Amino acid sequence: MDFEFLKKLIVPTETKIAMIIMDGLGGLPREPGGRTELETARTPNLDALAARSSLGLTVPYGPGITVGSGPGHLAIFGYDPARYEIGRGVLEALGAGFTLGPADLAARGNFCTVDAEGRVSDRRAGRIDTESSRELIALLRTIRLDGAEVLVEIIKEHRFAFVLRGEGLEAGLSDMDPQKNGVPPNPVRALRPGAQKAALLVNRFAAEAGKLLASRRPANRILLRGFDRCPVLPVYGEIFGLKAAAIAVNGMYKGVARLAGMQVLPVDGVSLEAEFAALEKNWKDFDFFYLHVKQTDNAGESGGFDLKVRVIEEVDALLPRLMALDPDVVIVSGDHSSPAILGTHSWHPVPTLLYSAYVRPDGIGEFGERACLKGSLGQLPAKDVMPIALANARRLAKLNA
Amino acid sequence: MDFEFLKKLIVPTETKIAMIIMDGLGGLPREPGGRTELETARTPNLDALAARSSLGLTVPYGPGITVGSGPGHLAIFGYDPARYEIGRGVLEALGAGFTLGPADLAARGNFCTVDAEGRVSDRRAGRIDTESSRELIALLRTIRLDGAEVLVEIIKEHRFAFVLRGEGLEAGLSDMDPQKNGVPPNPVRALRPGAQKAALLVNRFAAEAGKLLASRRPANRILLRGFDRCPVLPVYGEIFGLKAAAIAVNGMYKGVARLAGMQVLPVDGVSLEAEFAALEKNWKDFDFFYLHVKQTDNAGESGGFDLKVRVIEEVDALLPRLMALDPDVVIVSGDHSSPAILGTHSWHPVPTLLYSAYVRPDGIGEFGERACLKGSLGQLPAKDVMPIALANARRLAKLNA
Numbered sequence: 001m002d003f004e005f006l007k008k009l010i011v012p013t014e015t016k017i018a019m020i021i022m023d024g025l026g027g028l029p030r031e032p033g034g035r036t037e038l039e040t041a042r043t044p045n046l047d048a049l050a051a052r053s054s055l056g057l058t059v060p061y062g063p064g065i066t067v068g069s070g071p072g073h074l075a076i077f078g079y080d081p082a083r084y085e086i087g088r089g090v091l092e093a094l095g096a097g098f099t100l101g102p103a104d105l106a107a108r109g110n111f112c113t114v115d116a117e118g119r120v121s122d123r124r125a126g127r128i129d130t131e132s133s134r135e136l137i138a139l140l141r142t143i144r145l146d147g148a149e150v151l152v153e154i155i156k157e158h159r160f161a162f163v164l165r166g167e168g169l170e171a172g173l174s175d176m177d178p179q180k181n182g183v184p185p186n187p188v189r190a191l192r193p194g195a196q197k198a199a200l201l202v203n204r205f206a207a208e209a210g211k212l213l214a215s216r217r218p219a220n221r222i223l224l225r226g227f228d229r230c231p232v233l234p235v236y237g238e239i240f241g242l243k244a245a246a247i248a249v250n251g252m253y254k255g256v257a258r259l260a261g262m263q264v265l266p267v268d269g270v271s272l273e274a275e276f277a278a279l280e281k282n283w284k285d286f287d288f289f290y291l292h293v294k295q296t297d298n299a300g301e302s303g304g305f306d307l308k309v310r311v312i313e314e315v316d317a318l319l320p321r322l323m324a325l326d327p328d329v330v331i332v333s334g335d336h337s338s339p340a341i342l343g344t345h346s347w348h349p350v351p352t353l354l355y356s357a358y359v360r361p362d363g364i365g366e367f368g369e370r371a372c373l374k375g376s377l378g379q380l381p382a383k384d385v386m387p388i389a390l391a392n393a394r395r396l397a398k399l400n401a
Numbered sequence: 402m403d404f405e406f407l408k409k410l411i412v413p414t415e416t417k418i419a420m421i422i423m424d425g426l427g428g429l430p431r432e433p434g435g436r437t438e439l440e441t442a443r444t445p446n447l448d449a450l451a452a453r454s455s456l457g458l459t460v461p462y463g464p465g466i467t468v469g470s471g472p473g474h475l476a477i478f479g480y481d482p483a484r485y486e487i488g489r490g491v492l493e494a495l496g497a498g499f500t501l502g503p504a505d506l507a508a509r510g511n512f513c514t515v516d517a518e519g520r521v522s523d524r525r526a527g528r529i530d531t532e533s534s535r536e537l538i539a540l541l542r543t544i545r546l547d548g549a550e551v552l553v554e555i556i557k558e559h560r561f562a563f564v565l566r567g568e569g570l571e572a573g574l575s576d577m578d579p580q581k582n583g584v585p586p587n588p589v590r591a592l593r594p595g596a597q598k599a600a601l602l603v604n605r606f607a608a609e610a611g612k613l614l615a616s617r618r619p620a621n622r623i624l625l626r627g628f629d630r631c632p633v634l635p636v637y638g639e640i641f642g643l644k645a646a647a648i649a650v651n652g653m654y655k656g657v658a659r660l661a662g663m664q665v666l667p668v669d670g671v672s673l674e675a676e677f678a679a680l681e682k683n684w685k686d687f688d689f690f691y692l693h694v695k696q697t698d699n700a701g702e703s704g705g706f707d708l709k710v711r712v713i714e715e716v717d718a719l720l721p722r723l724m725a726l727d728p729d730v731v732i733v734s735g736d737h738s739s740p741a742i743l744g745t746h747s748w749h750p751v752p753t754l755l756y757s758a759y760v761r762p763d764g765i766g767e768f769g770e771r772a773c774l775k776g777s778l779g780q781l782p783a784k785d786v787m788p789i790a791l792a793n794a795r796r797l798a799k800l801n802a
Binding site for chain 2: 028029032033036057061062063064065066067068070071081082085086087088091339342344345346347348349369370373378379
């Protein structure tokens with residue numbers, strides 16, 4: 001849906017939309033003929049809601065395409081993920097908690113080990129522990145560059161986020177990481193004329209880092225890759241007329257929500273219960289709530305079928321707290337599938353439920369992959385969910401009225 | 402799906418994909434309330450495979466559009482048939498066994514009858530028998546042109562394939578065939594400036610042919626139409642990372658497969674059994690196999706409902722030989738529908754089965770038009786099948802990994 005088209009139809013009103021995204025929700029049966037994680041979970045509240053909802057399966061990007069969290073979230077937020085791209089470096093920086101401006105240049109950083117001849121001998125510096133990394137990060141923060149500010153933040157183990165902030169820093173840089181051992185790190189090259197200033201500064205930073213780390217083991221060098229600037233997304237307030245809030249624990253999801261113009265709400269802890277408490281606390285102040293459940297994907301990615309089932313059951317148990325707020329529209333979906341038997345993201349369409357007083361209820365008293373296949377939403381691009389939600393929230397005027 | 406996009410996600414691996422195309426597979430019930438050809442056929446092996454597969458219906462081109470074999474095959478091979486076109490002349494030439502280069506100009510040829518005033522009196526020369534045609538083709542082969550080589554090959558009865566091979570032969574020629582009796586053949590005109598050389602040569606050839614055939618009856622002239630050059634398709638090796646093989650008996654299908662970069666395997670005979678034997682013999686040497694079953698379409702086009710049923714049953718009986726090879730992904734589909742009660746190609750979506758260990762099995766133990774309608778593939782563009790097959794073969798990386 002073209003946002004310029006949609007914007008003209010938006011009518012302000014008081015209705016509220018809640019979107020619960022269980023990360024990696026879609027699954028696969030553990031054994032032939034068996035049930036998926038969602039089908040296995042005992043979800044009396046979701047099942048009861050399903051009976052009053054439209055069900056379907058969302059396709060985040062296109063047939064057969066497995067998406068990462070970035071494009072998966074953009075799609076369910078209503079953006080065409082083929083048009084709006086979030087580079088990996090940007091995602092990492094958002095995940096590390098940076099609030100990126102449009103002029104910031106972000107990258108993924110690794111500590112690595114180089115030998116006496118300067119050749120990479122371990123691209124991950126023996127997966128150095130997070131605490132040791134944190135100490136090295138403090139060293140990196142002492143580096144000063146003429147012409148730009150540098151921000152670095154630990155992510156986990158050998159990984160950190162890198163942000164160059166200043167004037168005239170364009171994207172279009174080659175990677176420093178050679179992706180194999182036995183060769184020296186590649187100097188960063190400008191792939192476009194405008195990126196020359198950034199290339200110069202990045203190489204200078206890496207050289208300074210090498211000096212500061214020279215006597216350290218195993219981490220005695222850094223590798224930077226995935227340079228990109230933050231995309232400028234049209235924001236929820238403007239395109240959907242929604243005052244939107246995000247409830248998430250992990251930085252990456254907060255970051256993507258912020259790009260969409262959502263206000264990230266404080267959560268008192270990292271539990272699902274704390275996220276639902278934040279929802280209740282802020283209910284009166286926003287029109288739209290995105291609540292992110294990371295634990296489903298963690299379980300799926302680590303092959304934890306039973307754990308994923310339990311997380312879904314935990315969400316189900318918390319659902320009445322949302323329903324008690326009397327939302328006008330509820331979406332329950334995922335950003336992609338992460339079947340535990342695959343232990344990774346997958347291409348499978350994502351079970352999706354859309355409740356409002358104005359859907360044609362499918363009367364299917366079950367929320368699961370095969371139940372959703374029979375639902376009236378059909379199999380639809382994930383980006384089409386938001387216009388349907390807005391319609392159900394009575395927030396879209398008639399075309400050609 | 403954009404091939405440039407897809408190419409970036411391709412990961413090399415050892416998995417194997419087999420695609421069985423029953424030409425004109427889709428059908429219609431013989432009588433109201435009855436079963437289609439596929440629903441009538443006893444197919445215990447396909448039914449058992451269906452239970453472990455995703456089912457759906459493929460739309461070769463668009464709603465209501467009936468396709469010929471060219472666009473039908475392009476679509477199920479993964480090409481957008483609206484973007485890549487194979488002219489009828491090219492298809493005929495491929496069908497006649499010509500290996501066309503990008504500079505060859507192909508056309509359909511007919512022998513016809515003209516009266517004493519040079520007006521067409523029978524556009525098909527009384528459907529002259531193939532043997533008589535073959536003798537006339539030998540005459541046509543004696544014609545020499547300055548500036549290009551001419552290749553002619555009998556197809557059947559009054560029909561032959563015509564190829565002009567040389568430098569600077571561009572497409573964009575009007576048809577010679579007036580499509581009605583009582584008027585003389587039209588001289589070929591260049592519809593674009595670049596096509597003038599070709600027009601000149603084609604008219605010269607037709608004039609020479611007229612002289613050579615002048616005393617013959619009923620075939621005393623030739624008509625040429627459907628001039629086109631061979632499209633250059635992005636090939637399977639490049640766009641899908643697949644070492645692909647084609648098993649087909651009829652030249653047209655071999656030709657289209659060759660355009661897609663598939664290696665056409667020798668088949669010892671023309672039976673289905675011989676095709677499956679070729680599959681077994683070459684199994685270890687390729688990643689992708691296209692196996693074409695022509696007999697279903699022959700039966701459908703000649704109105705042979707029962708014959709089409711029997712051909713489908715024959716394919717079903719051979720299916721265990723494919724499954725014994727332990728393929729990672731199996732697609733069973735058609736290039737279009739050819740219901741026997743219509744006796745021709747039709748616009749109806751085509752029953753399609755996709756098996757792998759990683760589909761969400763629909764648990765529908767039947768392969769038929771109405772069974773497929775309940776399947777999780779839904780009704781999808783035929784060109785979307787290949788990306789889903791690649792995903793199931795674990796040959797596509799995560800987007801934005």
